[in-house]
Amino acid sequence: MIGPSQTRILVEKTIKLYVGGKFIRSESGRVDRITPTRPPTDNAGADPRDIYVCRASRKDFRDAMELARKAQAGWAGRSGYNRGQILYRLAEMLEDRAEAFPVAREQVHAAVDRVVHHAGWSDKISSLLSSLNPVATAHVNYSMLRPVGVVVALPDPADGLLGMVEALSAATVMGNTVHLFVPLESGELAAALSEALATCDMPGGVVNVLTTDVTGLLEWANHHDDLDAIYLAAAAIDDDALKATQLEAARVMRRLILVDGAAQPASALTLQRLAEVKTVWMSS
Amino acid sequence: MPLQCTESDIRRWRAASVDDMSVAARVARVRKRSIKTESKVRLLRLALSMVDLTTLEGADSPERVRGLCHKALRPHPPMPELPSCAAVCVYPTMVATARAVLGADSPVKLAAVATAFPSGQLPLALKVQEVRETVAAGADEIDMVINRGAFLSGDYARVFDEIVAIKDACGPAHLKVILETGELGTLDNVAAASRLAMAAGGDFIKTSTGKIQPAATLEVALVMFEAIREHFLETGVRVGMKPAGGIRSAKLALHYLALLAETLGADWMTNEWFRFGASSLVNDLLRQLLWRDEGYYQSPRRFSVD
Numbered sequence: 001m002i003g004p005s006q007t008r009i010l011v012e013k014t015i016k017l018y019v020g021g022k023f024i025r026s027e028s029g030r031v032d033r034i035t036p037t038r039p040p041t042d043n044a045g046a047d048p049r050d051i052y053v054c055r056a057s058r059k060d061f062r063d064a065m066e067l068a069r070k071a072q073a074g075w076a077g078r079s080g081y082n083r084g085q086i087l088y089r090l091a092e093m094l095e096d097r098a099e100a101f102p103v104a105r106e107q108v109h110a111a112v113d114r115v116v117h118h119a120g121w122s123d124k125i126s127s128l129l130s131s132l133n134p135v136a137t138a139h140v141n142y143s144m145l146r147p148v149g150v151v152v153a154l155p156d157p158a159d160g161l162l163g164m165v166e167a168l169s170a171a172t173v174m175g176n177t178v179h180l181f182v183p184l185e186s187g188e189l190a191a192a193l194s195e196a197l198a199t200c201d202m203p204g205g206v207v208n209v210l211t212t213d214v215t216g217l218l219e220w221a222n223h224h225d226d227l228d229a230i231y232l233a234a235a236a237i238d239d240d241a242l243k244a245t246q247l248e249a250a251r252v253m254r255r256l257i258l259v260d261g262a263a264q265p266a267s268a269l270t271l272q273r274l275a276e277v278k279t280v281w282m283s284s
Numbered sequence: 285m286p287l288q289c290t291e292s293d294i295r296r297w298r299a300a301s302v303d304d305m306s307v308a309a310r311v312a313r314v315r316k317r318s319i320k321t322e323s324k325v326r327l328l329r330l331a332l333s334m335v336d337l338t339t340l341e342g343a344d345s346p347e348r349v350r351g352l353c354h355k356a357l358r359p360h361p362p363m364p365e366l367p368s369c370a371a372v373c374v375y376p377t378m379v380a381t382a383r384a385v386l387g388a389d390s391p392v393k394l395a396a397v398a399t400a401f402p403s404g405q406l407p408l409a410l411k412v413q414e415v416r417e418t419v420a421a422g423a424d425e426i427d428m429v430i431n432r433g434a435f436l437s438g439d440y441a442r443v444f445d446e447i448v449a450i451k452d453a454c455g456p457a458h459l460k461v462i463l464e465t466g467e468l469g470t471l472d473n474v475a476a477a478s479r480l481a482m483a484a485g486g487d488f489i490k491t492s493t494g495k496i497q498p499a500a501t502l503e504v505a506l507v508m509f510e511a512i513r514e515h516f517l518e519t520g521v522r523v524g525m526k527p528a529g530g531i532r533s534a535k536l537a538l539h540y541l542a543l544l545a546e547t548l549g550a551d552w553m554t555n556e557w558f559r560f561g562a563s564s565l566v567n568d569l570l571r572q573l574l575w576r577d578e579g580y581y582q583s584p585r586r587f588s589v590d
Contacts, residue, residue: 223580223581225580225582226584
């Protein structure tokens with residue numbers, strides 16, 4: 001029993017990676033110490049204690065790639081309506097768990113609204129961007145969207161939670177699976193977001209959240225040829241890393257989606273960059 | 285006079301008592317081993333040369349078998365320096381098709397499953413006939429299944445006699461005896477069946493058909509390795525080993541090789557004495573080899589599907 005004069009010892013959370021629907025430690029065993037952005041809520045006034053964040057390694061990424069690839073067909077095979085429902089459920093979870101995020105409530109609300117925005121696109125974007133094409137022969141020719149596949153997303157760290165949900169909603173609403181690379185300093189934010197993802201009916205592997213040295217892990221992602229696209233906010237990495245990423249992307253014709261930031265939701269044309277256009281000719 | 289077994293032989297085979305806990309502990313140690321850099325490349329290439337590239341589906345067509353043979357000969361055409369696989373493993377009806385692609389004097393052996401694979405539930409005379417015809421069609425190796433029904437009901441002599449009869453029917457072909465360990469229930473049974481199969485003249489003992497779960501496991505492989513070592517020390521006769529079924533990753537293949545090296549040693553580390561019964565394993569081995577070679581982790585889409 002705790003006596004009246006004793007302070008309760010806090011049970012602290014290890015911040016793990018979220019991969020394949022599971023919370024796992026890095027295979028490397030490596031963790032980084034970070035200073036929390038706010039003191040524990042039930043122990044106000046106490047000094048914030050350092051917390052430990054798992055650092056995703058090359059092998060963690062490689063394993064996550066396998067799981068994301070496996071999850072991709074199932075996710076893309078769901079109806080747009082169903083994907084929208086799941087994203088909407090994510091919004092519900094974020095709203096409900098606003099307290100869990102180490103940021104101002106308004107920021108969580110902005111993130112929730114953004115998820116709802118993209119959830120709304122899920123069963124409409126395909127009608128907007130698909131087309132019946134005029135051709136000169138006796139064929140019916142139409143184009144439709146197919147997901148690009150497995151995406152790595154590096155949002156601008158300055159955009160915080162909004163940047164993360166913008167990237168993952170845009171990628172998943174188009175039927176892709178996505179690895180979110182989050183800087184170690186944002187570990188707490190990543191953990192709270194992962195917990196919402198884990199409880200929102202999204203199948204495991206559709207979104208993997210990897211806290212890591214993003215520039216370092218991006219280099220390994222560039223060397224993984226099963227990766228289909230990289231969604232990159234300009235401010236997330238320096239110019240050298242950007243150039244290397246562009247060169248490696250060109251090597252394997254990997255899609256690179258450069259965005260300015262998350263202040264505005266992805267336009268329909270940006271969403272189109274997260275898809276392939278498949279064109280079918282049929283004799284009429 | 286065919287080889288016969290006595291009551292005392294059977295008692296000796298069954299005297300095996302495998303300590304499950306020790307097996308699990310030893311396998312756990314092997315699983316933690318990590319093999320790196322040059323050793324890893326050597327072992328990946330060795331593993332590739334040990335694969336019995338297998339297709340045993342009802343839907344097997346001549347085209348699929350031809351494709352499989354080409355893949356066994358040249359696992360990845362852009363890298364001609366890679367070793368070819370040890371063998372292809374097909375159903376008896378596909379032997380002639382495979383032989384036509386491999387040629388008469390192929391570095392890739394031609395193995396066929398026979399004896400009413402995978403159940404083994406046919407009269408012995410029909411099994412013997414099947415084996416004779418398969419060898420006549422050009423198979424270098426016969427993968428037979430033991431009569432698990434007889435084994436589990438304690439009729440060891442019948443299992444023994446059947447293996448002896450099949451071995452005889454094989455003539456010059458090598459005989460691999462599939463124990464189907466997933467149906468044997470205990471490691472004690474695995475050890476007893478291994479001893480029986482070796483005593484009856486099997487050139488190889490093989491874990492599984494791949495049609496039953498669990499198929500090959502490291503635990504079962506360890507017990508079979510130990511039985512092979514025991515048999516070698518007693519009789520001086522070397523018997524090979526083939527784990528089959530469920531070995532899909534290069535990492536797992538390396539664990540098998542580590543276990544092999546620890547129990548039977550370097551003498552067994554060739555495709556003459558050790559094989560993997562697998563198909564998708566080849567692509568993962570190639571993926572790891574290319575990663576070492578080129579510094580890029582390949583997409584599985586870059587490799588042929590069988």
